[in-house]
Amino acid sequence: MNQLNNLNFSGGPGALPESVLLKVQQSILEVPEVGLSVLGISHRSDWFAAVVAELEGNIRKLLGLPDNYHVLFLQGGATQQFSMIPMTLLRGKTTPADYLHTGYWSGKALAEAEREGPVRVIWSGESGGFKDLPGDDELAYSPDAPYLHYISNETVEGLQFHRVLGRDDVPRVCDMSSDFLSQPCTAERYSLIYAHAQKNIGPAGVTVVLVRDELLEDAPTDLPGFLDYRSHIKAHSIFNTPPVFAIYVVLLITRWLLDEIGGLTRMAEINRRKADLLYSQLDNSDGFYRGRAKTKDRSLMNVTFNLADTDTEKRFLAEAQAAGFSGLAGHRSTGGVRASLYNGLTLAAAEQLVGFMEDFRRKQTR
Known part of the structure; x- marks a missing residue:
């Protein structure tokens, strides 16, 4: 086959566009505007600060994201978000959060949330082998839930929600790891969206988190710094040494989406x-x-x-x-x-x- 390599249909790491791969190849040898390999550029450099700023702007442009959202580039994958979210929003609460159990990965998120506080599974597809998703008439949302959590696309079972779930008066939290930036998204209807890379947006190592300002107003004050969204907001995603290479590739992906795809x-x-x-x-x-x-x-x-x-x-x-x-x-x-x-x-x-x-x-x- 006339390709750079075999055709990659893997569930992850996923295929990257050829034009992006060629730019990555060049950047590993030398980023033209710096004269150094991307693997050796400081995360404290002006160049990397500009990368983070441009990437944030590109994501805002692609999604039409309002100003009251923060765009963060974190580590730990979606798995860390499974814990970080309930630590922030559920710890100390007596009212359960609403969770959907629609497949393999939502089951992982559910187990982590239960460590932090009460959880109510409002629908599970386990008895049916996770072969379908619930209709609106099967979902009874609680108006008092601290938040609703669901996964937009279950990679293992091949299931995807083609609508926004939940109530507008309850914070929506959504794992979009496997369909983030694959289609338009009414991001302003969600209080928190998270998506690890290695599917649509770049190599493993970086997780994009979009979080609405108001969601963090009542967050616990005793969280470890690394597990507190406010630490990363204050540090502009450079609270600790970030994955410079992975973030740079995500930048190239957003440029590709804007400039080549349209x-x-x-x-x-x-x-x-x-x-x-x-x-x-x-x-x-x-x-x-x-x-x-x-x-x-x-x-x-x-x-x-x-x-x-x-x-x-x-x-x-x-x-x-x-x-x-x-x-x-x-x-x-x-x-x-x-x-x-x-x-x-x-x-x-x-x-x-x-x-x-x-x-x-x-x-x-x-």
Whole structure:
């Protein structure tokens, strides 16, 4: 295949755009305006302060983010946010926070929240094998909850909410790790959004957090500095040594979205076309490929499916790997097949995978 490397359909780390990779390659040798490798530039330099400022501005522009939000670049991934959020918003409270249990990662968030205070699971898909998401009529939100927490896109099960949940008078907290900046977002309807990199926005090492000013007014005053959002706000995301390289790559991604793609509406159109290609192949395969998620809740980021039996599935994955399609094996908790279609994966790559799937099906059904 005429690519820099095999086509990356992994659930993470995800594919990065080729033009960004080329800029990254150059920056590892030398950032032109500095004359040093990005790996050796001080986080206290004027150059890095400008990187953080530009990146914050680009995210604000892409999302239309109001001025009463802070944009933070933190460490620890979404996993740290699973703890940091309830430490800030739930500790010492007697009224439970509302949580949705929609898949593997929301289960991880739920377990951490329960360490800090009372939690009410307002819906769980566990008994149904996490194959669908709740409708509005299945959700009874509490008007007194300190916050509502949910995950917009479950990467393991291939489920995605295509609407905003909750009440406007209860803070919404959302893990958007796997669909952040993949489409327009009414960010002002959320009190806190978090998204680790290595899906759509860059390599692992940095987590973007958008937090509304008012949310922190009653936060505990005895939190460790590193686990207090206010410390990072005051330090402009340089409370301790930040991941300079990862943050710089996220900057390049936002430039790519703005300058080459043309914004999130255009990015969403491309992502929809990629997903439609894959789901059309599943739906028109006469049951050869069997989608895991219910149609209404299918993810545009992670297409999950099975084949008729384990042997055929293993053969499919082996032949796909040999043909240059990397990362198609499903998550270890579910098995099966998962094709992740993050921003950096091209439409041409999705078309090539669909062609391979069609050829494989024909060979098996002769």
